[in-house]
Amino acid sequence: MQYTQHYDSPLGGILLAADEVGLTGLWFDGAKYFAAGLDPAYRAEATPALLQAKRWLDIYFSGQEPDFTPPLHPCGSAFRQEVWALLRQIPYGQTTTYGALAVRLAAERGLAKMSAQAVGGAVGHNPISLIIPCHRVVGTDGSLTGYAGGIDKKARLLALEKDKKF
Incomplete structure (x- = not known):
């Protein structure tokens, strides 16, 4: 239920x-x-x-970093679960790229490389936005790409985390 x-x-x-x-x-x-x-x-x-x-x-x-995480139960494939676990490791107020996540996942799996597009697809299907911080993933050039909640929200969330206020 x-x-x-x-x-x-x-x-x-x-x-x-x-x-x-x-x-x-x-x-x-x-x-x-x-x-x-x-x-x-x-x-x-x-x-x-x-x-x-x-x-x-x-x-x-309120502009503060929460010091706890509620219990999470995201449902998805093993690949998506791996990507979402990487998202949870992105520190508050920082960003990473789809490519960097792909490199990390490839290394964890013992592979030479991993598709950044495949990682992006898993990031985009994150069912627990904010707490699993998919908004902290940006394009290689730092551009704000792909956020299911809307790019305007992504920009405001990143600003909130950097400035600690709206």
Whole structure:
């Protein structure tokens, strides 16, 4: 069973979803893959994971780095899980590139190289935006490319983390 709650952020509405294990989704209203993977039989109900996610968002949007992570349960292929694990290692206020993630994943797998486009596809399908920080991934030249929530939101999130305020 999945449970949902809504959160009003400075950047617009957010839908949160969780199951008995942890958070399964965090999507900005109108995002490209909004509610992808959400069980149609979900219930609007506060759960411990959803309450922790709301607390995390309160801290984050106040311009501070949260000192905890709510329980996470993103569903996806083994490849996507590997990419999402790399995303969680990107420090608050910093960015990396799709190419750098591909190099790291290739090294972890003992491969000579990995497709940055394949990594980008996994980054783009991250179901737990913000907490799994896909917004911290930029193009090779530092350009703000690809964010399912919208490039304008990506720019504002990165500014929030660098400036610690809106």
